[in-house]
Amino acid sequence: MSTPPEPRTRRRPAYERAVATADRLFYEQGIHAVGVDQVAAEADISKASLYTHFRTKDDLVLGYLRGRSRSWQEHVAIELPARGGTATERILAVFDLLGEWFDEPGYRGCPFINVEAEYGAGHPTHEVTLEHRDWVRDLFTALLVEAGAADAESTALELCLLYDGAMASAQADASRPWAAAARRAAGRLLEPR
Structure with missing residues (x-):
């Protein structure tokens, strides 16, 4: 009796391989x-196929950033409810999530801060960075409003400073x-005044 052939592994479509490789x-x-030649070679697709999906390298970069933003938003949306019952606990849990990311092998900082350092405000990536x-x-802000904070918008800016500062510091x-440290500082910001 002969052994049935191994099922063929289906490769991901070229678009998915290009985005994953570029990421x-x-x-x-x-x-x-990183040049488009390197992305195409490592994704095992032709440059023509890459340009079918992304007219320019900038389009590929925008796809990379949008994917990073979407992935982080989905991660946070799944993790926060499981990590804290109160809005304050969920705010502090954001910093726990950052710490877990910092501990991952290959952490190289915030992709949005990094792209701003490479391109600056005059590039199309700036809009994606601002959206994120x-x-x-x-x-x-939403969590602070839920927690009953008196000045949610100002406090949200202070939390963003801690968030960004932790990412840049962990990279350096x-x-x-x-x-x-950012979590402790955030906790002090959230204490009743």
């Missing part, structure tokens, strides 16, 4: 350091507990 390479090496930052600020010096 890994852009995050690991920086956007300017708006989401972070809106998340904190991974030896210190930046997320835990």
Whole structure:
């Protein structure tokens, strides 16, 4: 009796491979350091196929950033309810999530801060960065309103500073507990005044 052939593994479509490869390479090496030839080669697709999905490298970069934002938003949406019953507990849990990310192998900082350092405000990536930052600020604002904070918008900006500062600090010096320090500072901001 013969053995049935192994089922063929279905490869992901070229678009998905391109985005996944660009995500890994852009995050690991920086956007300017990675060319479309490298993305196409490592994704095992032709440059023509890559350009079918992304007219320019900038379009691929925008896809990378939107994917990063969507992924983080989905992660936070799943994790926060499981980590805290009160709005205050969920705010503090955001910093716990950051700390877990910082501990992952290959942490290279915030992709949005990194892209701003590479491109700045005059590039199309800036709009995607602002959209993501708006989401972070809106998340904190909504939780602060739920917690009954007196000045939710101002406090949300202060929490964003702690959030960004922890990410930049962890990228520069991974030896210190930046997320835990940001969480403690956030806890002091949230204390009744």
